[in-house]
Amino acid sequence: MATKSKSTEEPAAQEPKSASTRKRAEPGSPQFPYSTTIGALRRILENIPDRPKPPKLDIKQFNSWGIGDKNAYTIVRVFDAIGLTNSGVPNDNYERFMVKGSGPGVLGSLVKTTYKKLFDADHAPYADNATLKRLFNTYGGTTAEATLKYMRDTFKALCDYADFNSIPSTTSATSAGPGVEPVVQTDQLKGGSVAFVINLHIHLPEGKTTRDYEHMFEDIGKYLLQLKSDSNE
Numbered sequence: 001m002a003t004k005s006k007s008t009e010e011p012a013a014q015e016p017k018s019a020s021t022r023k024r025a026e027p028g029s030p031q032f033p034y035s036t037t038i039g040a041l042r043r044i045l046e047n048i049p050d051r052p053k054p055p056k057l058d059i060k061q062f063n064s065w066g067i068g069d070k071n072a073y074t075i076v077r078v079f080d081a082i083g084l085t086n087s088g089v090p091n092d093n094y095e096r097f098m099v100k101g102s103g104p105g106v107l108g109s110l111v112k113t114t115y116k117k118l119f120d121a122d123h124a125p126y127a128d129n130a131t132l133k134r135l136f137n138t139y140g141g142t143t144a145e146a147t148l149k150y151m152r153d154t155f156k157a158l159c160d161y162a163d164f165n166s167i168p169s170t171t172s173a174t175s176a177g178p179g180v181e182p183v184v185q186t187d188q189l190k191g192g193s194v195a196f197v198i199n200l201h202i203h204l205p206e207g208k209t210t211r212d213y214e215h216m217f218e219d220i221g222k223y224l225l226q227l228k229s230d231s232n233e
Helices: 019-025 038-050 059-064 073-082 092-098 103-114 116-121 129-139 145-160 210-223
Strands: 183-189 192-198
Touching (some): 038 092, 038 103, 038 145, 073 103, 073 145, 092 103, 103 116, 103 145, 116 129, 129 145
């Protein structure tokens, strides 16, 4: 019985793709953090205020909380990115998030910082799925649909446990009061360029006239900001 001989012909070599072709084929680099286990992410966000602060977040810690998903390590990646942990170690922001009542505002501040591009483009990027999809398609940095969905779902989970209406003050300028803005002065002093910021907290006494107030602000400009007065002294 005759046997078929094996072909010794080598398959034709494929032409290398051009640089432009390779560039189009690349999915890109994700610009926002994401977890691949959204259900576990939500459970952890919900439980953080009720559990003692752990020394470190890792798979072992998650297992002790009843979360056995092997991909839960991606949650640490998200927490590191938004500023709740440093290499999995809970930091001051984590402690502030643990406080019931004010914690969601802390998370809201971290989310707005991490996803600044989205909030700059839309004041409420989490409001509806159509807006969310459009923004992540624009700023997500990748064409991989699965990755984009993970990024959207991660963002939605974070927003669901955040409060964007009670973000705590983090700088003294925000506590200056309505209508009072930080005064920034840049001037040449002794040959050098010096920039400094002055936050004015002024308690106006009762019974003063408009002219009294004008003199007060003129003195501030004269002695603090070295501004020349238009009035004759």
